[in-house]
Amino acid sequence: MPVMDENLITVFDEVVARNPGETEFHQATREVLESIGPVVAKHPEYTSAEVVRRLCEPERQIIFRVPWTDDAGRVQLNRGFRVEFNSALGPYKGGLRFHPSVYLGIVKFLGFEQIFKNSLTGLPIGGAKGGSDFDPKGKSEAEVMRFCQSFMTELYRYLGEHTDVPAGDIGVGGREIGYLFGHYKRITNRYESGTLTGKGLTWGGSQVRTEATGYGTVFFVEEMLATSRDTFEGKRVVVSGSGNVAIYAIEKVHQLGGVVVACSDSNGYVLDEAGIDLDLLKEIKDQQRGRVSDYATRRGGPVRHIKDGSIWDVPCEIALPCATQNELNGNDARRLIANGCKIVAEGANMPSTPEAIKILHEAGVKFAPGKAANAGGVATSALEMQQNASRDSWSFEHTEERLAGIMRSIHDRCLETADDYGQPGDYVTGANIAGFTKVADAMLAFGLI
Numbered sequence: 001m002p003v004m005d006e007n008l009i010t011v012f013d014e015v016v017a018r019n020p021g022e023t024e025f026h027q028a029t030r031e032v033l034e035s036i037g038p039v040v041a042k043h044p045e046y047t048s049a050e051v052v053r054r055l056c057e058p059e060r061q062i063i064f065r066v067p068w069t070d071d072a073g074r075v076q077l078n079r080g081f082r083v084e085f086n087s088a089l090g091p092y093k094g095g096l097r098f099h100p101s102v103y104l105g106i107v108k109f110l111g112f113e114q115i116f117k118n119s120l121t122g123l124p125i126g127g128a129k130g131g132s133d134f135d136p137k138g139k140s141e142a143e144v145m146r147f148c149q150s151f152m153t154e155l156y157r158y159l160g161e162h163t164d165v166p167a168g169d170i171g172v173g174g175r176e177i178g179y180l181f182g183h184y185k186r187i188t189n190r191y192e193s194g195t196l197t198g199k200g201l202t203w204g205g206s207q208v209r210t211e212a213t214g215y216g217t218v219f220f221v222e223e224m225l226a227t228s229r230d231t232f233e234g235k236r237v238v239v240s241g242s243g244n245v246a247i248y249a250i251e252k253v254h255q256l257g258g259v260v261v262a263c264s265d266s267n268g269y270v271l272d273e274a275g276i277d278l279d280l281l282k283e284i285k286d287q288q289r290g291r292v293s294d295y296a297t298r299r300g301g302p303v304r305h306i307k308d309g310s311i312w313d314v315p316c317e318i319a320l321p322c323a324t325q326n327e328l329n330g331n332d333a334r335r336l337i338a339n340g341c342k343i344v345a346e347g348a349n350m351p352s353t354p355e356a357i358k359i360l361h362e363a364g365v366k367f368a369p370g371k372a373a374n375a376g377g378v379a380t381s382a383l384e385m386q387q388n389a390s391r392d393s394w395s396f397e398h399t400e401e402r403l404a405g406i407m408r409s410i411h412d413r414c415l416e417t418a419d420d421y422g423q424p425g426d427y428v429t430g431a432n433i434a435g436f437t438k439v440a441d442a443m444l445a446f447g448l449i
């Protein structure tokens with residue numbers, strides 16, 4: 001694993017000092033700064049223009065009050081965020097996360113990752129992230145709507161198809177995007193489809209956007225397997241999480257002949273040796289917003305729900321962490337290796353701790369970081385923006401083919417870049433350097449802004 005370049009240590013120290021207590025943001029910057037040393041050494045112009053230092057400081061950070069009333073008529077209060085991190089390659093682009101754990105450090109880490117991820121897609125999108133500490137769990141439809149409307153009442157003034165284009169993330173799906181878009185349309189009096197992505201298919205959404213993050217991760221792993229002339233056929237796979245990313249990762253693994261034997265939520269995991277029954281899982285999650293324990297009860301037979309257990313105890317050849325940040329630690333990595341795991345690809349953002357990544361790397365497990373492996377979601381958002389701009393809509397097949405092509409090209413660019421910098425097979429180095437270079441060159445071209 002690379003050691004950080006001298007010049008970049010100063011930048012990193014400044015990041016920590018300027019953003020105290022924001023541990024996830026420190027973790028995300030550290031990983032990128034550890035990778036890009038060789039590029040910075042080769043390009044003194046990046047250092048003289050302080051490109052890396054500027055890149056680590058968001059262009060704009062918005063924090064706002066979100067008041068709303070619950071069904072009992074009581075006043076509730078949440079905090080809203082939008083970190084518009086970098087617009088060198090295009091309008092700010094990135095999702096909104098509604099989860100009680102959201103604070104500025106989480107939004108900043110996600111926004112920072114998004115810059116490089118969006119750059120890797122090859123499409124013209126900058127990096128941003130936003131959200132709120134609002135917890136949609138247990139809220140009524142009406143409460144979710146009132147919250148979304150209040151959130152958009154403040155955020156709308158910063159958005160626009162050429163400025164900033166949010167989408168979903170944890171806790172923000174089609175329902176929330178509907179309320180957000182409806183309110184944006186009402187208060188601006190403009191049907192500006194390209195201002196939000198992840199929209200419904202009848203009102204400006206794109207085919208495959210719902211499936212894109214999970215499908216894209218699996219397409220990426222397909223490419224990783226192909227480097228050793230292997231396929232998903234007959235492979236035993238574990239997918240953590242049971243939200244949108246996990247569900248469509250499971251679907252694509254099954255389509256490609258693999259078997260997903262376990263998935264999870266924050267209360268535990270289910271082990272289903274026959275392969276997860278996706279129709280049942282979708283029904284429980286979509287219609288009833290249920291838990292994986294309900295899946296075990298409904299499915300019956302030998303299917304087990306392991307309460308509070310770690311899904312990484314389950315032996316598998318391929319592990320896809322698709323839940324949330326830092327869900328796979330050093331001990332989990334050791335158990336995966338002991339059980340014969342050969343590939344780990346991140347469907348979530350930063351799900352593996354730095355220790356886990358180091359251990360997997362040293363054991364020769366192929367590891368794909370989220371900013372490469374889960375870029376299919378935002379890539380398809382950019383395809384949605386293209387369709388909105390041309391007032392067109394593409395077929396499922398065409399859109400899926402575009403997604404597959406984008407994932408192939410991200411995969412190949414990571415490997416080629418890793419090769420160029422003497423780290424063959426190191427997807428982390430490849431993704432960070434390839435993502436960084438494009439943004440850095442654009443920032444240089446623009447002068448000091």
Ligand code: GLU
Nearest residue numbers: 094095167168169378381
């Ligand atoms: N939240 C997703 C991500 O982490 C998608 C963002 C988007 O489509 O703008 O990349």
